[in-house]
Amino acid sequence: MIQDLIKAQLAYAIQQLFGIEIKPEAVVIEKTAANFEGDFTYVVFPLLKISKKNPEQTAQVIGDFLLQHFPELETFQVVKGFLNLSIKSDYWLRFLQSVGSNQNYGMAEPNSKEPVLVEYSSPNTNKPLHLGHIRNNLLGFAVAEILKANGHKVFTCNLVNDRGIHICKSMYAWMQFGNGETPESSGLKGDHLVGKYYVIFDKNYKQEIKDLIEKGLLEEDAAKHAPSILAAQDLLVKWEAGDEQTLAVWKMMNGWVYKGFEHTYQKLGVQFDQFYYESNTYLLGKEIVQEGLSKGVFFTKENGSVWIDLNEEGLDQKLVLRADGTSVYITQDLGTAELKFQDFNCNRSIYVVGNEQEYHFKVLQQIALKLGKTYAAGIYHLSYGMVELPHGKMKSREGTVVDADDLIAEMEHTAKETTQALGKMEGESEEALIQLYHTIGMGALKYYLLKVDPRKKMLFNPEESIDFQGNTGPFIQYTHARIKSILRMVGTHDGNFQLSNIVLSKVEKELMVKLYQYPLVIAEAGKDMSPGVLCNYIYELAKIFSLFYHDHTIMKEENADQKGFRIAACKLTAHVIKSGFALLGIQVPEKM
């Protein structure tokens, strides 16, 4: 890396000139701001006390010294306390040649780092997926891919929340009002059908509460005694008792949902190494509770409920087992954590879960630490912000959601309309076109959701459609398609060139520097677990390329070496776009 060379040279210069030992790693350099001449900048202000000179003089002396000892340095400029260094064009050209046709450019050695388990998606089985789930799925998938690119062995899993009162609500409503309706008879996708009864339940339940309040009950009591909630609770008891009829309905309705989810997952392009079902894991946590009691980490209250005191850690007392001996959410998660560790033997486990669960995961980690679990320190909650609508949070029960399937269909439709309006794809097969609309529509959606910092909440306005122009997935896909178009015309030209015959323009040099940064960006995205970092980078790359494309001819360039260089630059740009987008789960078309 050139950065390391520069740091070493700077450290050497400072030691020689001012007699102060500095470790090269401790030297801070940064990219030169766009409006100044140069590639890298060293800020000399911190050095003034030891240099005993003013900022300009200090920078000047260091620059002069570097020019004599650092062969890669072309020139330097001093602006106030900033030393701007320009690297020789040859360096960038040799870089381009050295990458050549390396298909793994930017990727770390596979499986060279510790294994990581990424849990994401984690849906409830009582309703279809919505925009919030899409963000979760895309984030989980992208983070897993980025970690792979950083050399980790990565496993992915999906913990399906398939039991509990919410499913019983859908089940009860279906049993009451469904008349045996099935996905086949209704033509509805399975998860949507079940979701429909979840909404029906809620409507009915609210009406019952209203009626009871009119009869003189307090709201709180009405909510507890409404017939439908009692019936749903009764179903849950039956389910836990293993009642055959209840289990049969449960299995049937969950089956519908899974089939629906499978379709949506396939559209989203996500997949998992392992599925876990809470109906299988919810009992496991109870063993951990016993373990915690025997180790004295947990304590029992008079009514028999089991708790942990986390006041010292700045948290409250937390329930881990109910008085009736049934498990709660945290109990299950403790069990699942143990099971995941047994299955994958991973000490690092990432949970892609919304930020509303931050407290929960703090508690989970603290309990695991107190129990002395080896995997405790590696529990990491990748907490992402909610997707909000202009009027606030999405609520499935109230029907104020942006449905995943609807949105995907809408994106594909917009892609189709836009493509047809531009009329560049005439003569393509119907099959290829459908694939293209999917690629572009999903490219727009995925990029839109992934470009913002995962930790921040984001706003989605259904009234405004997701753009296809500017800082968007389709713009980047389009850039790729344009490059491919050139490369098709270039034919077999291999992009070879001699260094000596080439003069790099400003844009060309910028393009080289940008391409050079790809491995660093992958490392940074991995460290921060932020696909947004990668999105920004690829956008900037596409933007620089577009300018380069606009300003320079490739086919008609007469200087053979210059032409060869440009072809090589095109090839590498196309490769980085494709490779980077693949990490985000976004495909790029050859033509569009």
Place this chain on the structure above:
RNA sequence: GGUCUCUUAGCUCAGCUGGAUAGAGCAACGGUUUUCUAAACCGUAGGUCGAAGGUUCGAGUCCUUCAGGGACUACCA
């Protein structure tokens, strides 16, 4: 009440461990194509970075206080 978090252009967002004149896109206005894909490129306009203090040679970035949004603080999952 307590804990956490957010606030940057009309809108949606970048801004790396503090560094130079705070950047994109969309929307608005204007320009660029007989020449490699105009889903592009260029330009104009738009900001006292929520407010006030502080630390520093230097603060959108760090600290304190305040204001406003949001989340969590269930024997729901």
